[in-house]
Every structure is written in C-alpha cells, then in structure tokens.
Amino acid sequence: MNSPLLAAEGVHKTYVMGRARLQVLRGCDLRLEAGEFVAIMGKSGSGKSTLLHVLGALDVPQDGQVLFRGRPVFAPPRQRAFYATALDVLSRYERQRIALRRRAFGFVFQFYHLLPELDVLENVLLTRMVGTSVGGWFTARRAARQDALRILNRVGLGERLRHRPAELSGGERQRVAMARALVHRPEVLFADEPTGNLDATAGAELMRLLKDLHAEGQTIVMVTHDPSIADQADRVLRLEDGRLRAAAAR
Amino acid sequence: MYKLFLTFRYLRKRRIAYFAIAAVMLCTAMVLIVMSVMGGFLDQLKTKARGLLGDVILDNRSYSGFPLYEEFIADVSAWPEVVKATPVIYAYGLLRFQGTSQTNTVQVVGLRLEDVYEVNAFRSSLYYETYYPGTTTLAEQRQPLIGFDLEQPPIPWRGEQGEVVGLGPRPVLPPPFQEALEKSWKAGLPEAEARAAEFAETLLAAGLPPIVGKYETVEALGPPELRGDPRPGLIIGRDIIARRLSDGRYERFWYTPRGCLVTLTLLPMSTTGTVDTPIKQPLRYVDDSRTGIFEIDSKHVYCDFTLLQKLLRMDAAERVDPATGDTVGQVPPRCSQIQMKIAPGVDARALTGRLAAHYHSLATDPRFAGRLDLNDIQLIRVIEAMTWEQSQAHIIAPVEKERQLVTILFGIISLVAAVLVLCILYMIVLQKTRDIGILKALGASSGGVALIFVIYGAAVGVVGSTLGSVGGYYFVRYINDIQDALTRLNPALQVWDRSVYSFDAIPNTVRTEDIVAVIAAAIAAATLGSVAAAWRAGAMEPVEAMRYE
Numbered sequence: 001m002n003s004p005l006l007a008a009e010g011v012h013k014t015y016v017m018g019r020a021r022l023q024v025l026r027g028c029d030l031r032l033e034a035g036e037f038v039a040i041m042g043k044s045g046s047g048k049s050t051l052l053h054v055l056g057a058l059d060v061p062q063d064g065q066v067l068f069r070g071r072p073v074f075a076p077p078r079q080r081a082f083y084a085t086a087l088d089v090l091s092r093y094e095r096q097r098i099a100l101r102r103r104a105f106g107f108v109f110q111f112y113h114l115l116p117e118l119d120v121l122e123n124v125l126l127t128r129m130v131g132t133s134v135g136g137w138f139t140a141r142r143a144a145r146q147d148a149l150r151i152l153n154r155v156g157l158g159e160r161l162r163h164r165p166a167e168l169s170g171g172e173r174q175r176v177a178m179a180r181a182l183v184h185r186p187e188v189l190f191a192d193e194p195t196g197n198l199d200a201t202a203g204a205e206l207m208r209l210l211k212d213l214h215a216e217g218q219t220i221v222m223v224t225h226d227p228s229i230a231d232q233a234d235r236v237l238r239l240e241d242g243r244l245r246a247a248a249a250r
Numbered sequence: 251m252y253k254l255f256l257t258f259r260y261l262r263k264r265r266i267a268y269f270a271i272a273a274v275m276l277c278t279a280m281v282l283i284v285m286s287v288m289g290g291f292l293d294q295l296k297t298k299a300r301g302l303l304g305d306v307i308l309d310n311r312s313y314s315g316f317p318l319y320e321e322f323i324a325d326v327s328a329w330p331e332v333v334k335a336t337p338v339i340y341a342y343g344l345l346r347f348q349g350t351s352q353t354n355t356v357q358v359v360g361l362r363l364e365d366v367y368e369v370n371a372f373r374s375s376l377y378y379e380t381y382y383p384g385t386t387t388l389a390e391q392r393q394p395l396i397g398f399d400l401e402q403p404p405i406p407w408r409g410e411q412g413e414v415v416g417l418g419p420r421p422v423l424p425p426p427f428q429e430a431l432e433k434s435w436k437a438g439l440p441e442a443e444a445r446a447a448e449f450a451e452t453l454l455a456a457g458l459p460p461i462v463g464k465y466e467t468v469e470a471l472g473p474p475e476l477r478g479d480p481r482p483g484l485i486i487g488r489d490i491i492a493r494r495l496s497d498g499r500y501e502r503f504w505y506t507p508r509g510c511l512v513t514l515t516l517l518p519m520s521t522t523g524t525v526d527t528p529i530k531q532p533l534r535y536v537d538d539s540r541t542g543i544f545e546i547d548s549k550h551v552y553c554d555f556t557l558l559q560k561l562l563r564m565d566a567a568e569r570v571d572p573a574t575g576d577t578v579g580q581v582p583p584r585c586s587q588i589q590m591k592i593a594p595g596v597d598a599r600a601l602t603g604r605l606a607a608h609y610h611s612l613a614t615d616p617r618f619a620g621r622l623d624l625n626d627i628q629l630i631r632v633i634e635a636m637t638w639e640q641s642q643a644h645i646i647a648p649v650e651k652e653r654q655l656v657t658i659l660f661g662i663i664s665l666v667a668a669v670l671v672l673c674i675l676y677m678i679v680l681q682k683t684r685d686i687g688i689l690k691a692l693g694a695s696s697g698g699v700a701l702i703f704v705i706y707g708a709a710v711g712v713v714g715s716t717l718g719s720v721g722g723y724y725f726v727r728y729i730n731d732i733q734d735a736l737t738r739l740n741p742a743l744q745v746w747d748r749s750v751y752s753f754d755a756i757p758n759t760v761r762t763e764d765i766v767a768v769i770a771a772a773i774a775a776a777t778l779g780s781v782a783a784a785w786r787a788g789a790m791e792p793v794e795a796m797r798y799e
Contacts, residue, residue, distance in 0.1 A: 053793050056691075058690075058691055058792045058793050059791070059792075059793045094695075094696075095695075098693055098694075098695050099693070101690075101691060101692065101693040102692070102693030103693070107691050107692075109796070113684065113687070113688045113691075113796060114688075115685050115688065117259050117260065117263045118259065126252060126255075126689075126692060127692050127693075129251040129252040129255060130252050130689065130692045130693045130694050130698075131693055132251045132252075133251065134251050134254060136251070137251035180692075
C-alpha cells in the first residue's frame with residue numbers, strides 16, 4: 001500500500017496553563033491523499049486549529065506522529081521534550097519542519113496575518129524570499145516576481161500591487177494571504193477558517209477559488225465550523241472529544 | 251534575503267528606531283569629541299613639553315651635578331647614534347626686575363645657546379630671535395633704545411587703536427637690531443606680520459612693518475643708541491615678563507622692555523651639599539621663551555652655561571685636603587644634565603641603557619684615575635639616562651591618565667545607548683510578535699528571525715555612529731568658532747580661557763583611528779544591545795506568536 005501524502009497517527013496535544021491542563025487532541029488519526037480536499041469541522045475550542053497547526057508542522061504534539069510522504073515530521077516522542085528546549089533549533093527535525101513550511105506547505109489564516117509594512121506584492125514575495133540567500137535572490141527575483149504577479153492576477157489583485165494591507169478590504173486581504181500561500185506552489189494548502197472573517201460574497205468568492213485550485217490538483221486541508229463551507233470539500237471530518245471522525249452524511 | 255529586506259523596511263517604517271539611532275549618534279559624537287579634545291590636548295602637551303629637551307637626557311637628580319661631562323660628550327660624539335650633546339645646569343634662584351618690587355622664584359637653566367639650538371627646538375620658542383634673527387645672545391650686552399631718523403620725512407604716528415595721533419620722525423633701532431629687523435621684513439616676517447603687529451609698540455609707522463616688541467626710547471629725539479653697562483644676557487619665560495590675556499595674546503609688563511636690568515640671586519652649593527652665601531648677578535633681559543607649558547614658561551629663566559657654572563661654583567677648582575689644607579689636585583667641573591639629539595631612526599630607549607652604562611664606566615676609567623674622589627664617583631654612579639618622554643612623564647602621564655579616565659567614563663555613559671537599543675528593539679519585538687509568527691509559518695528559522703534583529707541593531711549602530719562621527723567631527727573642527735560664538739553671546743559661557751590654559755585654542759583635530767575605534771565600538775554596543783531582543787524573537791513558537799494579543 002502506498003503511503004499517503006500526509007498522515008497523522010495518534011496525535012495528542014495538551015495545553016498547560018498554570019495548574020490547569022487542557023487535553024485538546026487525544027489520539028487523532030488522519031490519512032490525506034494527494035489532490036484531496038478535506039474539511040475538518042468541530043465546535044469552537046474543539047482543537048481544529050491546533051490539529052491544523054500540528055499537521056502543518058507549526059506546532060509540536062506531545063505524543064503521536066505526523067508523516068509527510070511517509071517520513072516523520074517530529075522527533076520520536078521520547079526525544080521531543082528535549083527538543084522542545086532552545087536546542088530545538090539544532091535538531092534535524094526542526095530543520096525538516098522549516099523546509100516543509102518553506103516548500104511543501106502553504107497557510108491561510110482566519111485573520112489574514114499580512115505584514116502591515118509591506119505592500120501586496122511584497123507580502124506575496126516574502127514567501128519566496130524566505131530561504132533564499134541574498135545572492136540567490138538576485139537570480140531568482142525575476143521568476144519570483146512573475147509567479148507573484150501570476151497568482152495575484154488570478155486572485156484578482158493584479159491592479160493593487162502597491163497597496164498596503166490597511167488599504168484593502170477583508171476579502172482582498174484574504175486573497176492576498178491566499179496568493180502568499182500559493183506563490184511557492186505548495187503540495188498542501190492549510191486553510192484555517194478562511195472565510196470566518198469575510199462577508200457572504202467574499203466568502204463565496206474565496207471558496208470558488210479554493211475549489212478551482214482543488215480542481216487543478218491542489219491538496220487542501222481546511223478547518224471550518226460552517227457546514228455549508230465544509231460541504232464543498234471532498235471529505236468532511238468532525239473533531240469531537242479530541243478525535244477525528246468522519247462526518248455523518250447530509 | 252528576507253532578513254535584510256525586513257531589517258531595512260523596519261528601520262524606515264518604525265519611527266521608534268530613530269530614537270535608538272539618535273541615542274547612538276549622540277553617544278558616538280560625545281565620545282569622539284572627548285577623545286579628540288583630550289587627545290589633542292595631550293598631543294599639544296607632548297609637542298610643547300618636548301621643545302626644551304633633547305631626544306635623550308642624562309641626569310643624576312642632584313643639585314650638585316656630576317663631573318666628566320666634557321669627556322663623556324667627547325666620547326659619545328664619536329658614536330654614530332649621537333648627533334649632538336650639550337651640558338645644561340639647573341639651579342634655583344630669585345629674579346628681581348631692577349627699579350621694581352617684583353621678585354620671582356625661578357628655575358635657572360644654564361645652557362650653551364648655539365649648542366642647544368642644535369639639540370632641541372628652543373630657538374623657535376624665542377620671541378625676539380624670531381623677528382631679529384641672530385640678536386639673541388647670552389653674552390655681555392647693553393640695552394638697545396629706539397631712536398629717530400631725523401633725516402627722513404616725518405611719518406604719521408598711530409595710537410593703540412591704529413588712529414593717527416600726529417606726524418613724527420621715523421623710529422629706528424640701533425645696530426644690529428635694525429638690520430636684523432629689515433632682513434626679516436625682506437624675508438617676510440616669520441609667523442606673518444599680522445601676528446607681529448599684535449605685539450608691536452604704539453610706534454607703528456604708517457606703511458611700514460611694525461617695530462616688533464617692547465623697547466625703551468632715547469630720552470630726547472635723536473639717533474638710536476645702546477645704553478648702560480654691558481651685562482650678560484638672560485632669557486626669561488614668557489609668563490614671567492608678560493600677562494596672558496583671555497584671547498591668547500600677551501600683554502608685556504611696562505617694566506620689561508628688551509635689555510632691561512634684572513638681578514638673579516643664586517645659592518651655590520658644594521659637592522658635599524653645603525649651601526654657601528647667596529650670590530647676586532645683574533643681567534639683561536634679552537629675549538623670552540614660550541614653550542606653551544605654563545609650568546615651564548612661568549618658572550624658567552635661561553643664562554649662559556659657563557656663567558652659571560661659575561656662579562654656582564660648579565667650575566673647575568683646586569681640591570683642598572680638609573685635614574691639612576693642602577691642595578691635592580683639581581675638582582672637575584660639573585653640570586646638572588646632558589641633553590642629546592640622536593640620529594633619526596635610532597631607538598632612544600635602547601640607547602639610554604648604553605649611554606648610562608658608558609657614563610658609569612667613566613668612574614673607573616683609568617684615564618681619570620686620581621681626578622675623582624669618592625663623592626665624584628658617587629655622583630656619577632647615580633646618573634640615569636632617559637628619553638624626553640620619560641623625563642616629562644610627570645607632566646604627560648597625568649594628562650594621559652585623565653584622557654583614559656574620561657574616555658572610559660564617557661564610554662560607560664555610552665552604554666546607555668546600548669541599553670536604549672535593547673529597550674527599543676525589545677519593544678519592536680513585542681510589537682512585531684505576530685509578524686514573527688507569520689515569518690516562521692512561512693519557513694523562517696529561529697536563527698533567521700533572530701538575525702533580523704541582530705542586523706537591525708547593527709544597522710542602528712552603523713547609521714547612528716556614522717551620523718555621530720560626522721557630527722562629532724564637525725563639532726570638533728569648529729569647536730573654537732562655537733566657543734567664540736558662545737562667548738560673544740555671553741562671556742560667562744567661555745569654557746576655554748586662554749589665560750588659564752597654555753594653548754591658544756581648543757584642540758580641534760580628529761584622528762582617523764579614533765573615528766574608526768568609536769564607530770566600531772558603537773556598532774558592537776548596538777549589536778550587543780540587540781541580542782536579548784533577537785533571542786526572544788528567535789525563541790518564539792510560531793503558533794504562540796500568531797496568537798499574541
């Protein structure tokens with residue numbers, strides 16, 4: 001049996017806040033094949049975003065493992081406490097996670113998270129700058145700019161290149177965030193409540209864009225609490241009591 | 251690439267960084283100004299203190315002096331390292347200007363003027379010698395008086411403000427002074443006529459260069475003359491015969507015209523340290539010396555070596571056996587010091603050891619067997635050779651220490667800039683926490699994120715220290731103009747009072763190595779100040795950073 005593009009095996013994540021311990025993920029399992037569009041639903045505070053962060057190598061689970069193309073993303077659980085210190089920067093797993101975020105993963109967040117000092121084009125180009133040396137940038141700059149312009153034209157912002165985030169509407173900002181997440185052609189696009197902060201029209205436009213991307217073969221993992229948004233995915237999973245379950249057919 | 255890109259974007263867009271830059275700039279300028287002024291002060295002090303010393307000095311620190319100096323000079327003159335050597339005598343005395351009640355305690359220096367001219371820069375410190383070359387001697391001489399050339403048509407006489415007060419005959423000096431002055435007019439008066447005019451008598455002839463200096467005039471309108479009995483010449487420290495004004499010029503005392511009589515009272519001392527009866531010697535003031543060091547110019551007078559040696563009974567004399575009263579030989583003549591000019595490129599410090607060793611060897615040299623008694627040998631054994639820097643360490647060392655101390659103190663104050671950079675960068679990191687999370691989500695490494703803030707700190711250091719250096723450089727360069735402007739505004743704001751300091755102007759030279767050192771230190775401090783903030787930024791978890799409120 002071929003290994004899936006992305007898999008989660010028994011992922012546990014607990015938040016410690018003072019004396020309180022909040023166990024959010026209690027053994028999540030997931031198999032994601034290339035080209036799939038999966039929506040993860042759940043109540044507010046159920047741990048959807050946490051799971052997305054763990055899958056996207058942004059957060060480290062206490063137990064369990066995430067595999068990308070069959071290779072573990074995190075250190076073995078017994079070594080993880082050690083690598084959770086500042087020494088983490090020295091571990092090959094951390095270097096591997098950084099490489100995944102740079103090349104294989106793209107993220108879209110509910111609150112856009114654009115850099116306010118940069119204009120639209122610079123925000124998108126930043127993804128390509130990360131991981132490129134100063135010397136390398138001079139050779140890669142032209143191609144990166146063309147990619148950025150292509151993707152910005154696609155999301156309908158080709159005319160707003162020099163605008164700053166503060167000068168854009170919520171829908172436009174989210175489209176910039178989408179362009180930033182796609183400019184390096186990631187293998188998996190993680191979208192955390194991408195329409196959560198948009199009005200119905202902007203939300204619908206964004207979903208149309210996601211569906212188009214999916215139609216072109218883009219693998220997407222989307223977190224949402226809106227069933228009508230989730231229904232547009234190939235597969236809907238529900239996060240309940242820290243575990244993923246297939247959602248009941250509607 | 252993103253590190254440089256974001257660093258310069260934050261530098262431009264975050265106005266709070268301007269405060270960090272301003273702090274670094276001010277501290278850089280402050281340290282550079284202090285280093286330059288204190289360094290310049292020290293350099294000037296070294297240059298001026300050097301004026302009256304040879305490259306190497308031999309001294310036994312005894313008022314009694316030491317013998318065999320002529321023999322030693324004859325020996326070392328054959329050494330290729332030694333260009334010229336001359337003996338000097340130091341003594342203490344009282345100086346009294348005749349016809350006045352002014353008496354000064356002075357250090358009397360006996361020297362061979364022509365030799366000293368070859369050993370050090372004493373000649374350039376002389377006032378009259380500059381404008382009347384060849385007229386300053388320590389030999390017996392009479393007082394020159396300004397007379398008048400009645401055969402020439404009258405000329406306008408001017409008052410102190412340059413206003414014409416009437417017509418009068420042309421003033422003339424007696425030979426060789428007039429000839430020497432005319433010679434220097436033709437050659438162009440040294441240090442420019444304008445400077446000479448500062449000291450010119452009110453007898454400023456229209457259309458003619460001034461008669462430089464202070465002379466008495468003949469009692470009736472008549473030809474110039476030389477008056478009084480011939481007396482040995484005495485060169486006097488400038489601050490003894492003139493008062494330094496706050497603008498740096500000198501006002502000569504009314505009772506000190508060139509050639510006036512002074513009396514020097516000396517205390518001769520035997521080789522055994524016994525003080526004899528004080529001796530009074532009349533002399534003529536022939537010139538004045540200005541080294542620029544107040545301690546020297548307010549205390550030193552200079553007379554002929556042979557005269558002083560004789561007055562102090564340091565010349566050759568019969569040696570008498572105290573038990574029998576019989577003459578048992580000759581006491582060799584003594585001097586207090588030998589000054590030497592050494593050949594260029596010779597290591598003075600290395601030479602001092604050889605010179606001292608050679609002098610010590612003279613005590614047992616068979617050539618002088620029977621000429622020295624135990625006391626003479628003892629005086630020779632304690633002779634030390636030193637470079638002029640070692641000799642003047644008591645003047646230079648305190649200023650050098652002060653310079654180091656002040657630089658360290660201002661350097662410590664400059665740590666404020668580093669702390670400010672730390673605070674401001676920490677604030678920026680807090681403000682940019684969410685951006686840091688985004689960068690990490692995009693694949694930025696912890697080290698990469700930390701490096702953004704390290705580069706940011708270094709950039710603050712580079713910009714701040716460059717601006718500070720430029721500001722400091724121009725402040726130092728125009729420091730005297732700034733002070734003059736402040737003084738014009740309010741005399742109480744005058745910081746550099748030229749009547750207090752030895753130097754005419756505040757040192758205004760900035761050394762390149764100081765600029766480089768200050769910029770390097772500022773960049774290092776600012777970079778160091780950024781480390782804590784950079785560490786925090788690098789250690790942030792992306793998810794936590796993005797959730798930061």
